Amino acid sequence: MLGDGTLSFLKAKEDFKRQIHFNGTLYSDIHPINPTSPYFHVAEELRPFSPEGLHLIVCVHGLDGNSADLRLVKTYLELVLPGSNLDFLMSERNQGGTFSTFDTMTDRLVSEIFCYLEGNNLNPKRISFVGHSLGTIIIRSALTRPQMRPLLPKLHTFLSLSGPHLGTLYNSSGLVNMGLWLMQRWKKSGSLQQLSLKDAEDPRSSFLYRLARSSELHHFRYVILSASAQDRYVPLHSARVEMCRAAVKDPTVLGTIYQEMVHNILGPLMNNDKVTVVRYDVHHALPSTANALIGRAAHIAVLDSELFIEKFLLVVGSKYFQ
Structure with missing residues (x-):
């Protein structure tokens, strides 16, 4: 028999679906409202782990970030996978x-990874990467380095949170474009210039284009792309690695360049049936603030919104790290 709380939930859910004219299926329509096992259940087969079963997860922050930015991701992965090594x-x-x-940031990350492995005498069986924003590009760049080749067979999951994989081309926010341009000039930022494909006279010689041609993402078992239309800092199509209408209609060379980048990144993934590529579109419940208006709130919500990180990892994300 259903309790009063469950009945109220079901009624509220049906009212919500009617209000938004939603004819699809919600997660709670498929899965039982009262789960048969707790979120933090440790399966018996996960308990005995040998040192050879170590799973290393490398978390890389974004622009002007720090090592604590992805702390909630770490916390909830540890909570939801308590039996994992x-x-x-x-x-x-x-x-x-x-x-x-x-290039400079890539050198730092590669050096840091090997210093960590050697300093702690680690030989992980699997290696996963979680990156936010600009950090996702540093990760992809690191994977192209010759020193990383011995680690490629160990790659497991790549979780990209608002990653500008196709740069900042065709960003619909003029305000953000102006802000990025000013920051690039003020900080003399090489990374922002590279994200706009303006680091070379020929766009095909630009960093991002060359990175797309040498993509190593097909070595992962799972490639997870999280994006939000509310995020004005990173265009939705860039975070999802997909074509956009503006690029298709662009008669200049940049339109062709963009299409080639999409093909070069997705091609090896689509041709490898051992890779699972999943895109998640996220809509945040954000207050009406200036940060929400310019798109910054959604860009950092994947870091500081405990509600989002908890639900994402507990409901769908944890299985990619098992």
Whole structure:
């Protein structure tokens, strides 16, 4: 028999679906409202772990960030996977240096990874990466380095949170574009210049284009792309790695360049049936503030919204790290 609380929930859910004219299926329509096992249940088969079963998760912050930015991701993965042998490297080598070029930041991250492995005498069986914003590009760049080749067979999950994989081209927010331009000039930022594909006279010689051509994402078992239309800092199509109407209609070389970048990144993924690519579109409940208006609130909500991180990892995200 259903209790009063459950009945109230079901009634409120049906009222909500009618109000928004929603004819699809909600998560609670499929799964039982009262789960049969707790969120933090430790399955018996997960308890016995040998040192060879170590799963290293490398978390890389974004522009002007720090090693604590992804602390909630670490916390909830540890909570939801208590029987797993997890170890976390919260990258800090690029703190205060994210306005450098991506080549410089890549060198720092690669060095940090090997220092961590050697300093702690670790030989992980699996390695996953979680990146926010600009950090996702540093991760992809690091994977192209020759030193990282021995680690490629160990790659498991790549979780991209608002990653500008196609740069900041075709951003619909003029205000953000102006802000990024001013910051690029003020900070003399190599990374922001590279994200706008203005670091080379020929766009095909730009950092992002060359990175797309040498993408190593197909070595992962799971590639998870999280994006939000409310995020004005990183265009939705860039975070989702997909074509956009503006690029298709663009008669200049940039339109062609953009289409080639999408193909170069997705091609190896689509041709490898061992890789699972999942896109998640996120809509945050944000207050009406200036940060929400310019899109900054949604860009950082994936870091500081405990509600989002808890629900994302407990409901759908944790399975990619098991």
